[in-house]
Amino acid sequence: MFRVLDVETAVPTAPLDPASVVDGSPSAGSRALAAVAGVEVGVWEMSPGTATDVEVDEVFVVLSGSATVTFEDGERVDLAAGSVVRLRAGEHTTWVVHETLRKIYVA
Numbered sequence: 001m002f003r004v005l006d007v008e009t010a011v012p013t014a015p016l017d018p019a020s021v022v023d024g025s026p027s028a029g030s031r032a033l034a035a036v037a038g039v040e041v042g043v044w045e046m047s048p049g050t051a052t053d054v055e056v057d058e059v060f061v062v063l064s065g066s067a068t069v070t071f072e073d074g075e076r077v078d079l080a081a082g083s084v085v086r087l088r089a090g091e092h093t094t095w096v097v098h099e100t101l102r103k104i105y106v107a
Contacts, residue, residue: 005033007063007104011045024049026097030105045102052094055087058107065101070094 013029026049032042044060046067062083069085070076072092077085079101087093095101 005041007033007043007102011043011102013045013047016046016049016051020051020053022050022052022094023096026051033104036106039106041104041106043102044105045100046095046097047100048097050094050096052092055089055091055093056107057089058087058105060085060087060103060105063102063104065097065099067095067097067099067101070096 009031011029011031013027015025015027026047028044028046028051030042030044032040034041043063062079062081062085064081065079067079068076069079070093077083079085
C-alpha cells in the first residue's frame with residue numbers, strides 16, 4: 001500500500017497530434033498514480049507550445065511551470081505552481097505553455 005505518491009518521476013511524453021498543435025512542437029503525457037472510488041489521480045505534463053483540447057471532467061493542481069488556458073467563452077486562466085482549476089467535460093480550450101507544465105489531476 002502506497003501512502004506517498006511519486007510526483008517526481010519523469011512522465012512519458014509524446015508529440016501531440018499535429019491537428020491540435022497551434023504553435024511550436026509540444027509533447028505531453030501522463031502517468032496514473034492511483035484510483036480512488038473509480039476516479040483516476042495522476043501526473044500530467046506538457047512542454048512549451050500551443051495546442052487545443054476538448055476537456056474531460058477534471059480538477060487539477062499545478063506543481064510547476066507556467067501556462068495560459070483560454071476557454072471558448074473567452075475566459076483566460078494563467079497557471080503557475082499552486083493554481084487549482086476545474087475543467088468540465090466537453091469544454092474547448094487552448095493551452096499556451098510557457099514553461100513545461102506539470103500538474104496533478106483528479107478525473
